[in-house]
Amino acid sequence: MGYALRLKLASFSAGAAVASAFGLYFMHHDYILVHQSMSQQINEEYKALDRHVSSLENSKREVTKQVETSDKT
DSSP states (O other): OHHHHHHHHHHHHHHHHHHHHHHHHHHHHHHHHHHHHHHHHHHHHHHHHHHHHHHHHHHHHHHHHHHHHHHHO
């Protein structure tokens, strides 16, 4: 009886260890996918913000030029 109980306990422990390893693997894989997705979204937002700032800077330069030309006349 003791041998069978130890064998069942060892089998259960081995199964639990394998299930934990697979669970950790899948969680790590999901983490990598989420990280890549968030990085892509952040890069897209950064590029959009950079375009907006560049547009504002160009507008500012144009207004400054107009003010300078109007002051000269």
